[in-house]
Amino acid sequence: MTDHDAIATRLTRARNTLRSGDADALVCFPSSNMYYLSGFEDEPMERHLFLFVTPDDTLFLAPEMYDEQIRDESPIDDVRTWSDDEDPTVLLQSIGEELSITGDRLLVDDRMWAMFTQDLREVFPEATFGLASELLADLRIRKDDAELDRLERAASIADSVSESVRTLGKDAIGMTERELAVEIERRLEDAGGEGTSFDVVVGSGPNGARPHHRHGDRAIEAGDPVVLDFGTRMDGYPSDQTRTVVFEGEPPTEFEPAFDAVLAAQKAGIGAVEPGVEAREIDRAAREVIEKRGYGDRFIHRTGHGVGLDVHEPPYITGENDRQLEAGMVFSVEPGVYIEGKFGIRIEDLVVVTENDCRRLNRSPRTWKPLDGV
Numbered sequence: 357m358t359d360h361d362a363i364a365t366r367l368t369r370a371r372n373t374l375r376s377g378d379a380d381a382l383v384c385f386p387s388s389n390m391y392y393l394s395g396f397e398d399e400p401m402e403r404h405l406f407l408f409v410t411p412d413d414t415l416f417l418a419p420e421m422y423d424e425q426i427r428d429e430s431p432i433d434d435v436r437t438w439s440d441d442e443d444p445t446v447l448l449q450s451i452g453e454e455l456s457i458t459g460d461r462l463l464v465d466d467r468m469w470a471m472f473t474q475d476l477r478e479v480f481p482e483a484t485f486g487l488a489s490e491l492l493a494d495l496r497i498r499k500d501d502a503e504l505d506r507l508e509r510a511a512s513i514a515d516s517v518s519e520s521v522r523t524l525g526k527d528a529i530g531m532t533e534r535e536l537a538v539e540i541e542r543r544l545e546d547a548g549g550e551g552t553s554f555d556v557v558v559g560s561g562p563n564g565a566r567p568h569h570r571h572g573d574r575a576i577e578a579g580d581p582v583v584l585d586f587g588t589r590m591d592g593y594p595s596d597q598t599r600t601v602v603f604e605g606e607p608p609t610e611f612e613p614a615f616d617a618v619l620a621a622q623k624a625g626i627g628a629v630e631p632g633v634e635a636r637e638i639d640r641a642a643r644e645v646i647e648k649r650g651y652g653d654r655f656i657h658r659t660g661h662g663v664g665l666d667v668h669e670p671p672y673i674t675g676e677n678d679r680q681l682e683a684g685m686v687f688s689v690e691p692g693v694y695i696e697g698k699f700g701i702r703i704e705d706l707v708v709v710t711e712n713d714c715r716r717l718n719r720s721p722r723t724w725k726p727l728d729g730v
Contacts, residue, residue: 360431362502363395366495367414373491375411380460382409382488383476385468388665389488391592392496396430398422400469404444407432410455417444417451448479463488493670497662498684503593504708507663507686510549510595511706511717514587517543518599518720521584522727528603529578533558533571540586549588553596553667557585564600564700567657567692578605581615581699581724587667594667596688597718598704603726607699614651614693615724618701621645621691622722625659625673629689629707629714635677642691643675651693660688663706685709686717 370382370393384390384407391397394407394416406417415434416426423437436451438444452458459482464473466487477485499507521540528536537556544552558571564583576582581602587595600615625642639659646655660673663686671679671687690704705718721727 359395359502362500363393363431366393367409369495370409370491371411373495374409377491378461379463379486379491380410381455381457381462382491383407383462383464383468384409384488385465385472387465387467388669389465389467389492392492392665394426394430394432396426396432397592400467402471404438404448404472404475406448406472408451408455408457410457413455415451417447419444445475445479448475452480457483459483461486463491496664497670498682499664499686499708500684503664504684504686506590506593507595507706507708508717510553510588510590510593511597513544513547513549513590514595514597515718515720516547517549517586517588518584518597519727522599522601522603524603525726526578526604528576528582529605530575532573532575533560533563534573536576536582537571537586540584544586544588547588549590551589553587553589553594557583557598559583559585559700561699562697565694565696565698567694567700567702576603578603579607580605581607581611581701583700583702585702585704592665594663594665595717596663596667596704596706597720598690598702599720599722600701600703600724601726602724607724610695611699611701611724613649614654614695615701617646617649617651618691618693618703619722620649621655622689622703622705625689625691626705626707626714626716629681629709630712631681631683631709633681635671635673635679635681635687636675638673638681638689639675639677642689646691646693654693654695655691656694657692660690660704662687681709683709683711 386398420437559569560582561580585598621642628641658674662669692702694700707714
């Protein structure tokens with residue numbers, strides 16, 4: 357299936373859902389939703405740039421400087437443009453009247469800036485509003501073959517860099533977290549990755565006990581457990597994997613039992629994945645292992661999150677999510693234990709639900725010990 361074929365299929369599904377639901381139109385803003393439905397990608401900016409999808413029509417409202425770019429990147433050929441000396445809300449009003457959406461229920465992009473949602477409310481005062489995720493989350497949650505291929509290639513690159521950087525051994529001692537993060541970024545690019553999925557995490561020693569720590573100026577010391585969490589992108593689709601390693605020396609005495617607990621919890625979580633199982637059962641399987649080993653109060657976040665065009669998207673692997681898993685869903689399984697002031701441990705792989713169980717997208721060694729040259 358070509359990209360244009362995939363987009364046509366996605367638009368058909370979106371239109372059919374609009375026809376059968378209680379909303380009349382989607383209004384997307386530069387985001388993963390716009391890219392998913394059109395193939396056009398751009399950063400949010402202060403100019404009005406929308407994608408309208410109704411049961412019968414799809415069109416762009418865009419600054420005229422984007423006309424050629426949109427037509428080149430997207431199969432959607434209806435592009436209505438406005439110039440910098442025009443008021444875009446006039447064109448917005450005209451489009452609303454043409455599409456007969458002035459008094460309908462509009463689903464606006466979840467990430468649309470408030471200044472634009474306010475314009476929509478002022479131009480369409482009779483309309484009611486919801487979020488695009490009401491419709492698109494369910495369409496995007498199952499990945500097609502092309503999406504899975506991109507996710508798997510991105511995961512393979514992250515795996516290769518995970519393995520290569522862990523051969524640094526004693527050469528990593530004395531590097532700052534920031535220096536190692538830059539090195540990881542360079543290796544991802546050299547391996548063919550397209551940037552990073554998110555800001556690289558290098559959490560050494562006590563910094564590893566902060567799950568949202570990125571990287572700083574702390575120098576890595578012998579015996580430090582170091583949390584390495586990073587990924588890259590392939591054709592817009594990200595990877596996301598975490599390993600906890602000790603580059604040189606002996607870790608704290610309490611480290612190995614905690615590491616073994618996290619590794620066993622991840623194995624239990626992944627072992628519970630199959631179609632029809634509720635997402636919360638994956639969380640429960642992983643969490644029970646950690647609780648039984650005495651670290652229950654040290655596992656302070658959800659067990660996983662969906663991955664697609666966004667690094668964090670449904671399905672969320674939490675204790676409250678009763679969504680049944682389906683073939684094509686991709687998500688992380690990443691239990692962790694965090695000992696404040698000492699160290700943190702997290703092991704993360706992406707998995708895709710298959711017709712019978714699941715398949716890991718990450719295959720690099722999960723050991724905390726240094727790797728020999730690869």
